[in-house]
Amino acid sequence: MKVETVVSDSASIVPLVESLAHTRIRDCYQCGKCTAGCPMAARMDAPPTRLIRLLQLGHAETALRAQAIWQCVSCQTCATRCPKSVDCAGVMDALRQLSAERGVATPAQQRIVLFQKAFLRNIRRNGRLNELELIAEFKLSTFLRGRSFSFLLKDATLAPELMKRKKFHLVGEKAHDRAVVARIFARCMDNSLL
């Protein structure tokens, strides 16, 4: 894996990851139990044990650019099984947040980043998730980026099937007090740590 040092100072990223995840990366003694139980490890460029090791050795930029952090399904198996109580799933969350904030997620994983961002915009606007709106926004943002018609139209046949089953709502629910939701979002997105 190529190591680049353009993101920012590695030494400052590791403490940031630890404080976002409320866990101590140095506690890991590399037993590999997290990777052994990880359902996605076989597809990952840097499975959980190795991601943690990258952070221990100060290669934070490599960790932030790993495909693995966006392949993680947040199943919490790693964190639950860790004999040293390292919250590896929390580390994944912290790495995703920093990777997205710095715009360094790999192109191959952009679709997942776009989905999560569209999801947050949706609940910021509505207070509750509007599935149809989310799908439209996600499909549009991926199309604008990759111009893939096949992905744009994929699952389009699902709409009538969902409609037939009364599982499809043209107009989704909204919270009444959406102003408070917007204020909560504004306060959470000021980049300060809690």
Next chain:
Amino acid sequence: MNLAYYPGCALHGSSNDYEQSLRVCLETLDVQLKEIDDWICCGATAAHSLNQKLSLALPARNLALAENKGFQEMLAPCPMCSMQLLKARKALAEDEALRRSVSEIVELEVRGETQVLNLIQLFEAIGLDRLKAAVKSPLGSMCAACYYGCLLTRPASVVEFDDSEQPRSMEKILEALGSKTVDWNYRTECCGAGMTMASEQTVLELSHKILSNAAAHGANCLVVACPMCHVNLDMKQVNIGRHFGVRHAMPIYYLSDVVGLALGFKPEALGINRHFVGKA
């Protein structure tokens, strides 16, 4: 029994069949659900992936809304919601400064007084003896694979529910209803959860293993207590079969579906007719 109800977005969206069946069951069992006034989304995977502060604040606001109405307990039938609510509750209980600053962010005092229950815990609170006594059509022909997925039992330190490696709580409920249950390997493996839209391939691979393992161990249906598991295993089942060149024909029931069937309700009354995979 009177408790606060946090449906979450899925149960008011494409998983409204889950809400239908749990409402039918709970009404018969004298449980009154009071939907939390003006609840908001818990933020789910998007919040905990992109903004740690939001993933605390959004559930914290819902906790405050419930406790301000004096509720001791709240039902959150979606394990993603219930885990996020419990995680926020725990973090705020352990750190007074954090509790105060999150309370300011969400414009409500969050005390963390309301306990959060998943659907299995609610049926346990109702009591297996009471369930057993209410059975009208025992599930004799059912041989169920109980599927817990990720977040009902994990992270164990947050949800503090059942055994994270070998849970048995759902099997006990099913057996009380007269169903047989199978021992199988994928009870707590992940189905791909929130990747349904963004990375279907992940869901196809993980869910295929779950469906295949349940069938190989003799199950004639799979029982879940999670809207995301249901979407991946039921709605995506045809795609999974097409992708791997096999034919899965595994009905996927919500826990409240099987309780409802045992209590004598017709599948249509529970919304089972709205699932994608029908009974073989």
